Amino acid sequence: xTHVAGYxxxxxSEQAHAGHGIDAQRQRxxxxxxxxxxxxTWFVDEGFSGATTDRPALADALEGLAQGRYExxxxxxxxxxxxxxxHLGTVLETAETQGWALVxxxxxxxxxxxxxxxxxxVLGAVAEFERRxxxxxTKEALAQAxxxxxxxGRPPTIPEAVVxxxxxxxxxxxTLAGIADGLNRDGIETAQGGRRWWGSTVRSVLR
Numbered sequence: 001x002t003h004v005a006g007y008x009x010x011x012x013s014e015q016a017h018a019g020h021g022i023d024a025q026r027q028r029x030x031x032x033x034x035x036x037x038x039x040x041t042w043f044v045d046e047g048f049s050g051a052t053t054d055r056p057a058l059a060d061a062l063e064g065l066a067q068g069r070y071e072x073x074x075x076x077x078x079x080x081x082x083x084x085x086x087h088l089g090t091v092l093e094t095a096e097t098q099g100w101a102l103v104x105x106x107x108x109x110x111x112x113x114x115x116x117x118x119x120x121x122v123l124g125a126v127a128e129f130e131r132r133x134x135x136x137x138t139k140e141a142l143a144q145a146x147x148x149x150x151x152x153g154r155p156p157t158i159p160e161a162v163v164x165x166x167x168x169x170x171x172x173x174x175t176l177a178g179i180a181d182g183l184n185r186d187g188i189e190t191a192q193g194g195r196r197w198w199g200s201t202v203r204s205v206l207r
Contacts, residue, residue: 004033005061005070006040009080012047022046025076028105032074041070050083053173062091065100072112074103085123086134086172092120135186138165142188158191158205166205176202 006029010021022044033040041064043057058081064070073095075081081104082088092111095102101112102120109123110116141161162183169179176199183197190201 002036002038002072003070004038004040004072004074005043005064006033007043007045007058007061007073007075007081009045009048009050009055009058009075011049025080028076029074032103032105038072038074040074050079050081051171053082053084053087053171062094065095066098070100072101072103074105076105078104078107078109084172086169088123090173092123096120134165134168135182138162138188139186162188163205166202170202170206175199 006026008022008025008029026042029040032038043061045055045057048055061070061073065073073081073091078088082091092102095111101110103110103112103116107119108116109119111120138161142159145159145161166179166183169182170176174182179202180197180199183202188197190197191205
């Protein structure tokens, strides 16, 4: 018997005029579960946008998958799980690293199959492209600021481009340590003109 984390989500606006959304998603997953012989544990985020990765039920599902309690993460629709290609890429990478499968029923993504893995690799490549674009935009903005005479070390301020990058990467699902590592690789200075970012430094910027 395969143990599956069934993920369901509706936003606040969807709750107001489409209260059947959760039931419809559940029904679709239940149909697939009956076909495949899955045992489903449900994780439901009500009132959360797909644009944010800070969702408690999704976090619980991912924790259970990481601990090996479930073998598959399944959602009825791609946009129920994520509306960010970078975030989706992060989930796909995590699934591959930790050894569980991702199934999105409306998008023919099933990383337990060869075809599904091919689709996942394409999406992962797109996500990596987006991450590199974010990095390039940051470097270009910093270079332009220097050409304009903007001081990037002391006083303790961080260029808007760097703040935007940190926020985008955090919303895409990156950890604080992962964001810090990327900034260090790109040689981005901290607010005090230092050369080393830490997870705590990133957290202070987000706050």
